[in-house]
Amino acid sequence: MADLFDTGDVPTQGGHRPLADRLRPATLADVIGQEKVLGPEGALTTMLASGTLSSLIFWGPPGVGKTTIARLLADETELHFVQISAIFSGVPELRKVFEAAKMRRANGQGTLLFVDEIHRFNKAQQDGFLPHMEDGTILLVGATTENPSFELNAAVLSRAQVMVLERLSLAELEMLAQRAEKELGRALPLDGPAREALLEMADGDGRALLNLVEQVSGWTVEGRLDTKALGARLSRRAAQYDKSGDAHYNLISALHKSVRGSDPDAALYWFARMLEGGEDPRYLARRITRMAVEDIGLADPQAQAICLQSWETYERLGSPEGELALAQALTYLALAPKSNAAYVAYKGARKAAKETGSKPPPKHILNAPTKMMKEQGYGAGYAYDHDAEDGFSGQNYFPDGMERPALYAPVERGFERELKKRLAYFAKLRAQREG
Structure with missing residues (x-):
């Protein structure tokens, strides 16, 4: 089982009813997709079975059933369902919702408050939910397409369980298409590849698929359309991508x-x-x-x-x-050959610098521009590397008393293979000088 679509609004009264509204699931068992949440071992199934339903945050892309599941949860738990959108609601609207929920509670009925686009509420508005969640006035179910850990207050997240709803797979979209064809009483006028292309166009969005199915089913065509003909009549929906999300x-x-x-x-x-x-x-x-x-x-x-x-x-x-x-x-x-050896060495150097940040350099590598500094031993004993036969003095350049760290460890790939040989060569010379 699992999700179908997320229509959000109350069913249309009279006149034409959109296909998505007509196919709204009547029970959680009717929902297509979201097996991890609604399956036999799903988190929401377990909560309902144990009677321990807590406030929830549904996180997922559009059209995967966030509103539908919230409505059905209210039915399952006999809670009064109230839906608001963070886009159109402010503090006055929230205050009215909370007052009505308090009156309902006084009369013995709880309230499931579904907040669509909950991430659009600012910090102060999100904080306003907390006392009403804590005293049981409302059971909050928020829906968001954005990462809750970035967009929601820690206080709200600590009082709610985040449930991730996933894009519908092609198999689940096919099940939804078949359910739509049964409701419409006719098959879609598409050949196999074109049908698969239609499912791909929905991009995991059940509501988008039903809108496409309803559009295609209204066409008068001879035989079945192929992929090229379908593409000429329909535009592929833009991929979901938020440059800051x-x-x-x-x-x-x-x-x-x-x-x-x-x-x-x-x-x-x-x-x-x-x-x-x-x-x-x-x-x-x-x-x-x-x-x-x-x-x-x-x-x-x-x-x-x-x-x-x-x-x-x-x-x-x-x-x-x-x-x-x-x-x-x-x-x-x-x-290219890969190595993060210099990156690791840099991070190690920063760590060592924090731990030994007050140690001065050894005096033999300090300049002595004044007489007093020379008298203090600055520069005394410095070995000029170019004077050495092999261009390497082997002197210590770390602070006195600090154990020499091994920070840079080249890998046996690409140019670092040569650097590793050089490092080993200098280590050998240093050991000879120290000996």
Whole structure:
């Protein structure tokens, strides 16, 4: 079982009823999808079975059933269902809702308050829910398309359980399409590939699929339409992408990890997904350069230069030609040898600096521009490395009394293989000098 769609509004009275409204599930068992929440072992199923339903935050993309499930929860628990939207409601509206809920409670009935787009309420408005949640006046069910850990107050999150609702799979969308065809009393005039293309157009959104099905079912056509004919009549809906929201961070994470995983095809795919979503190529240029510094490092010293050159090329050419330069740099990074040894060494150096931050450098590597400083021993005993036969003095450059840390550990990949040999060579010479 699991979710169907999320219509949000009260069913239309009289006249034409949209297909999404006509197919609204009557029970939680009728819902398509969301097995992790509504399945036999689902979190919500367990809560209902034990009679311990708490306030909830439904987090998921549009059209996966947030409003529908909230309505059905009210039916299952015999709570009065009240729905508000954070877009259209303010403090006066909230005050009226809370007062009505108090009166209801005094008469022996609880209230399930469903707040759509709850992340749009500011901190003060979110705090206003707390006393009414705590004294049992309302059972809050919030819905959000944004990451609750970024958008909701910690106090609200501590009093509610977050449940993640997922995009409907193609199989679940097919089940929904079949249910729609049964309701309409006719099959869609599409061949197999065109039908699959229609499901893809919905992009995991059940409500969007039902709107598409209703549109296609109204066409008068001879035989069945193929994919090309369907595409000529319908436009693919824009992919969900918020340049400042959760999708933004998810996709840049996927892009970065694809490069780190040496998969140029996946890297180019996520790069294209972000561009299609309207991402600023300059942001991508900056992140690509960061990947060269963080994940390729000294295993391929020219990787960083290639990224900077591609960034400069984009600035000179602009879109769309300049984006090809970024794509080439991305491909190069994905196939380059990887090393974060310098990154790890840098973090280790910062940690050591915090722990030993007051220790002065040893006097032999300090300059002595004045007579008094020379008398204090500044520069005394300094060995000029160029005077050594092999250009290496082996002196200590860490503070006196500080144990020498081993921070940089090159890997056996790319150019760092050569650096590892040099490091070992100098370590051998240092041990000879100390001996």
